[in-house]
Amino acid sequence: MNIGLLLDPYGEKSPGGLGRAIFEMARALQAADSKNTYIVYTKKTMGVTSLFLQGARKMDRNLDLYIFFNPIVPLFLFPKRAIMVVHDFAYLELPGRSLLQKINRAALYCAHALSLRKATKIIAVSHTAKESTIRHFGTNPDKINVVYNGFISLDGAPEPMPAPDNxxxxxxxxxxxxxxxxxxxxxxxxxxxxxxxxxxxxxxxxxxxxxxxxxxxxxxxxxxxxxxxxxxxxxxxxxxxxxxxxxxxxxxxxxxxxxxxxxxxxxxxxxxxxxxxxxxxxxxxxxxxxxxxxxxxxxxxxxxxxxxxxxxxxxxxxxxxxxxxxxxxxxxxxxxxxxxx
Structure with a gap:
């Protein structure tokens, strides 16, 4: 199969914990699978600022499968088969403090709801993430598999820095x-x-x-x-x-x-x-x-x-x-x- 990997929000400049986890997940998947061909997409390689709004025109629409490591499918992209990876929906658990925040969260909710409906399968990184998806979006539990993350091992040589004894x-x-x-x-x-x-x-x-x-x-x-x-x-x-x-x-x-x-x-x-x-x-x-x-x-x-x-x-x-x-x-x-x- 030809499989598209969308690594949003992974970025090349000092990615945070979620970005690094997404990178490791994609790296391990490609290393373990010699049968399929993977095409990697990031905002930088596509030259876009928003995968949701601009991604569809930059992607091959004829791939056999798309894997979205953040559960947002680009607008106007209708994949034949798609896997969404769900990490959390923290924005739905914490109240918005301003009108702009509330508007942004409502828009994000709509994007997530639309994308999850397009998914052929959903992978949740924990049972907690699975339960959150079901609770907030009414997703069929049978559509969701739990696959735990690995972790990023800091096995390189430690770099000493000033620190107290305790x-x-x-x-x-x-x-x-x-x-x-x-x-x-x-x-x-x-x-x-x-x-x-x-x-x-x-x-x-x-x-x-x-x-x-x-x-x-x-x-x-x-x-x-x-x-x-x-x-x-x-x-x-x-x-x-x-x-x-x-x-x-x-x-x-x-x-x-x-x-x-x-x-x-x-x-x-x-x-x-x-x-x-x-x-x-x-x-x-x-x-x-x-x-x-x-x-x-x-x-x-x-x-x-x-x-x-x-x-x-x-x-x-x-x-x-x-x-x-x-x-x-x-x-x-x-x-x-x-x-x-």
């Missing part, structure tokens, strides 16, 4: 749904009875929410113990994973939660959310906390800071858990879905 780590995009403010509030509670730890926050800075985090740290009196590191390289992140006491990743909403597995693979204990995809991916290999209740996150921090045997057990469980997820297995299951069409 610290908790957050790594991810500084957005409201990542609950970074909740982590800061939890750390402030933890810091009342612990003076030896700091909190390092890794993630691209800028934007109203990101800017508000430093203000929150000042208001809570912990600004001297929280470091906003901004973007770091993979080597630097690997170094921080090796040095940290635990990763704290307690998002309100995730479709998968790759940092959890990255940290586990590095032997780092994890504190994560007690519901949704994060709890699904972590299994019994992490401490779980309620993302809406900072005290539960603070309690988990205290347990990590005071119990070396717990940390050792979490490290062992995490290493085993991470081995259950791989891009090779993702590709194998993906090919099974394609072969059954």
């Amino acid at each position: 610290f908790f780590l957050f790594a991810g995009v500084l957005k409201e749904r990542k609950n970074v403010a909740g982590i800061i509030r939890a750390f402030a509670l933890f810091a009342k009875t612990n003076s030896s730890h700091e909190l390092l926050i890794v993630g691209k800075q800028g934007g109203v929410y990101a800017d508000s985090l430093a203000t929150l740290a000042r208001e809570l009196g912990v600004e001297s113990r929280i470091r906003f590191l901004g973007y770091v390289s993979d080597g630097q992140l690997a170094y921080l994973y090796n040095k940290a006491q635990a990763l704290v990743f307690v998002s309100f909403i995730e479709g998968f939660g790759m940092p959890v597995l990255e940290a586990m693979h590095a032997g780092l204990p994890v504190i994560t959310s007690n519901s949704g995809a994060l709890a699904e991916v972590a299994g019994d290999a992490a401490l779980l906390a309620d993302p809406a209740v900072p005290q539960t996150i603070a309690s988990a921090m205290s347990r990590i800071a005071s119990d070396a045997s717990l940390c050792a057990a979490l490290k062992e469980k995490g290493l085993r858990r991470a081995k259950q997820f791989s891009w090779d297995e993702n590709a194998r299951q993906f090919i099974e879905v394609m072969s059954a069409l």
Whole structure:
């Protein structure tokens, strides 16, 4: 078959977590499948700013199958067969704060609804993502297969960087749904009875929410113990994973939660959310906390800071858990879905 791969929103310039996951998924699929021919499309290679509005006129309309790694089919493209990959629909879980935001979200919902109806098959990266698709769009459950992501292994040489002796780590995009403010509030509670730890926050800075985090740290009196590191390289992140006491990743909403597995693979204990995809991916290999209740996150921090045997057990469980997820297995299951069409 001739198969088109649409890698939106993967971009060549420092892609974020979702973009990198999409790239790894497409790379593994092509490496595992020698029977089919793949044609890769990105916004850059097509010279477009919007795949939805402009993609149809730039694509071969006669391919046997299209795989959309973001579930939006270009307008006026009517594929004979199409697979949509669903990650999450976070914008439907969080309220819009402005009229423009609400209009944009309504337009995105319409694009997703139309695209999902065109799909021959839908691949969800977790059972949480599958349930979200059914709940928001009324999709037939039989149309959706769950195929877990792998994770991006940071196996290169760690790049040393300044870091304190004892610290908790957050790594991810500084957005409201990542609950970074909740982590800061939890750390402030933890810091009342612990003076030896700091909190390092890794993630691209800028934007109203990101800017508000430093203000929150000042208001809570912990600004001297929280470091906003901004973007770091993979080597630097690997170094921080090796040095940290635990990763704290307690998002309100995730479709998968790759940092959890990255940290586990590095032997780092994890504190994560007690519901949704994060709890699904972590299994019994992490401490779980309620993302809406900072005290539960603070309690988990205290347990990590005071119990070396717990940390050792979490490290062992995490290493085993991470081995259950791989891009090779993702590709194998993906090919099974394609072969059954």
